[in-house]
Amino acid sequence: MKLSLRTALILAILVGLLLPATIASYLRLDSQLGKARLQSQRDHARLADILMLGMQEPLWNLSPESGRPLLDSVMSDERVVRVLVSDNALGTFLAANRPERRQGQRYTLTRMVSKQGTQIGKVTVEFDDGRVIAQIRGEQRQTIVSVLVQLAVSLGLILFLLDSRVVKPLAALSRQSRKLAEQELDEPFxxxxxxxxxxxxxxxxxxxxxxxxxxxxxxxxxxxxxxxxxxxxxxxxxxxxxxxxxxxxxxSTRVIPWDANPEEWRFIYVGPRAEALLGHPLAVWYHENFLSTYLHPDDRHLAYQLFTTAHAGTPVEFECRLLARDERTVWVHLLAEHRRDEDGHHLQGFLIDITARKTAEIELEHYRGHLEEGIEQRTRALAAANHELEAFAQSVAHDLRSPLRTIEGYIEVLLDDYGERLDGRARSYVTRMRGTMRHMGALIDDLLTLSRLSRSEVRRQPVDLAELARGIGEELQALHPERTVRLTLPGRLVVSADPKLIRIMLYNLFDNAWKFTARNPDPAIEFGITEANGQQVFHLQDNGVGFDMAQVMRLFLPFQRLHPPGEFDGNGIGLAIAQALVRLHGGRIWAKGVPGQGAAFFFTLPEGRLR
Structure with missing residues (x-):
């Protein structure tokens, strides 16, 4: 591009004046943009953390109403576009969406919500930085306008000064320069x-x-x-x-370079560290057929692979053993490639000592064999110990039942033969002793049942849970004819499970619900199925006395009762048996409750419904 001096000077001065201001303005606005985005990220993370902490209790207690104020508080921020709170078991818990706030780039953060070491859900916050970016873009437009105004004012001043102080004097200098180039040197300047x-x-x-x-x-x-x-x-x-x-x-490194003549099978150069590798002088390395002579007998076929394959232009790489001068076996990694230049054909490559690594690999393989043998022995020992433990439990149960039956028999004889001679207090004591003996026998039976169930084999087949639930309800109604409980059951609910084990599990859940709804004038039990996150979740819900969620960790422990012993019947083993049976089927079971408002038990069967 050809420019006149005047044009070039104007452009240079304008660029010199406006470029620094433009760059400074751009950098300042870019810094503001970066700070604004960083602040948005911090606010985004802070809102996500606040929502994660604030949703622990609502998620744990399944109470969306208690979490709604916090959700509305977060949505009051004009930059928040969408908030989603999910429960791991039931799916969407709370949600809010303001799509009209989407003006710029959106960012999404997800936080996991945990309670008492258990992950119960997650929160997702979507953030939009459009308002902040729009404000900074407005400042950029103002900067452009100010630069254009400065450009117009500067251009007028520059034109005036250039004509009077630069352009005309330069024209005179140009005329004198031409005279100098044409060697017109008589007239002085x-x-x-x-x-x-x-x-x-x-x-x-x-x-x-x-x-x-x-x-x-x-x-x-x-x-x-x-x-x-x-x-x-x-x-x-x-x-x-x-x-x-x-x-x-x-x-000087451990990598030994070498160069060989593939036609003669002979080294023409070997790094000086080769002598320390095998102990042979370097002169021996240059003998014909060195590799075929000092390769381990089991690896000598690799010499043919080296010289023939590499000669065809294919790189060669393998591990082999060399025989040292002191009869040691040295493992090396050999790399080679065929080269063709003005000096002829060359086979060039490197030798790397890998003896230490190969020794370690051999020892590791040896240890792995011993380890597998040890694991097999431990497995057999563990199976034998489990068998002995089961036999011991049966023996202890039998040894405990015999004296219990003897004591209970003596108590019956005492009541039958001497009951009339005993006063009221003595008969009460004897009756309590008999009840205690029977309770202890029930505890022994429950322990044996729990022990056997933990080692039971699950034999799956199609089972209708709705039909099982109806039979259990009729059985409980027959045992307690004085009560009427409303049962809500599905029409058909076929799953793949062990029919015997799954009935025991359902009976314990229904018996638990039946027992704790005794004080409700209108007791009700509902059994059904819902879907959460693509998984089938079975539930059994009652309107009984409920329980405090702070005690939920004790709910499935054997002999742990959340109510005083005399308030409700039972020995605290039913829910532990139910949990063991659900785990045998590969599922999990959990519960939620509110004191005075009933309880709900949830469980999954991984193979899901059949139809």
Whole structure:
């Protein structure tokens, strides 16, 4: 591009004036944009953390109403577009969406919600930075307008100053320069100005007088050229020294370079560390058939692979054993590649000592064999110990039942033969003793049942849970004819499960619900199925006395009761049996409750419904 001096000066001055201001404004606005985005990220993370902490109790207690105020507080921030609170078991818990706030780039953060070491859900917050970005874009537009105004004012001033102080004096200098180029040196160049352009005019006069010294200047240039040639020779010498250092560096490492003649099967160069590798002098390495001679007998076929395959242009890489001078076996990793240049064919590569690694691998394989043998022995010992433990439990139960039955028999004889001679307090004591003996017998039976169930084999087949639930309800109603309980059951609910074990599990859940709804004038039990996160979840819900969720960790422990012993019947083993049976089927069971408002038990069967 050809520009006039005037145009070039105007452009240079404008760029010099406006470019720094433009760059500074851009950097300032870019910094503001970065700070705004960073602050948005911090606010986003802070809101997600607040929502995660605040949703622990609502999720744990399944109370969306208690979490709604916090959700509305988060949505009051104009940058929040969407909030989603999910329960791990039931899916969406709370949600809010304001799509009209989407103006710019959106960011999403997800936090997991945990309670008492258990992950119960997650919260997701979607954030939009459109408002902040729009504000900064407005400042950018204001900056552009101010720069354009500055451009117009500066252009007028520059045009005026250039014409009077630069362009016209430069035109005179241009005319005198042409005379100097055309060797019109008779007329002197006279300048009355003392500014920079005047000094340039005086310099033109000095240039005219300097032309006579042009030959001397050329000679100086020739001398400089000779100095450059000497410097080049010095650089070539330094390059050769650098190559020598590189060669010494390669030869001093554990990697041994080599070069071979593939036609003669002979090394023509081997790194000096090869002598320390095997103990053979370097002269021996250069003998014909060195590799085929000093390769381990089981690896000598690799020499043919090395020289024949590499000769065809295919890289070769393998591990082999070499025989050292002191009869040691040295493992090496050999890499080779065929090269073709003006000196002919060459086979070049490296030797790397891997003896230590191979020794470690062999020892590791040896230890792995011993470890597998030890694991098998431990497995057999564990199976034998489990068998002995089961036999011991049966023996202890039998040994405990015999004296219990004897004591209970004596108590019956005492009541039958001497009951009339005993006063009321004595008969009460004897009756309590009999009840205690029977309770202890029930505890022994429950312990044995729990022990057997934990080792039971699950034999799955189609089972209708709804039909089982109806039969259990009729059985409980027959046992308690004085009560009427409303049962809500599905029409058909077929699953793949062990029919015997799954009935025991359902009976314990229904018996638990039946027992704890005794004080409700209108007792009700509901059994059904829901879907949460693509998984089938079965539930059994009652309107009984409920329980405090702070005690939920004790609910499925054997003999742990959340109510005083005399308040409700039972020995605290039913829910533990139900949990063991659900786990045998590969599922999980959990519960939620509110004191005075009933309880709900949830369980899953991984193979799901059949239909």
């Amino acid at each position: 006279i300048w009355k100005r003392e500014d920079e352009l005047g000094q340039l005019g005086h310099s033109l006069e000095a240039t005219r007088q300097s032309l006579k010294s042009l030959i001397d200047t050329l000679e100086q240039k020739n001398l400089q050229l000779e100095a450059d040639l000497i410097s080049r020779r010095h650089i070539e010498s330094a390059l050769r020294a650098s190559q020598d250092r590189f060669q010494r560096l390669v030869e």
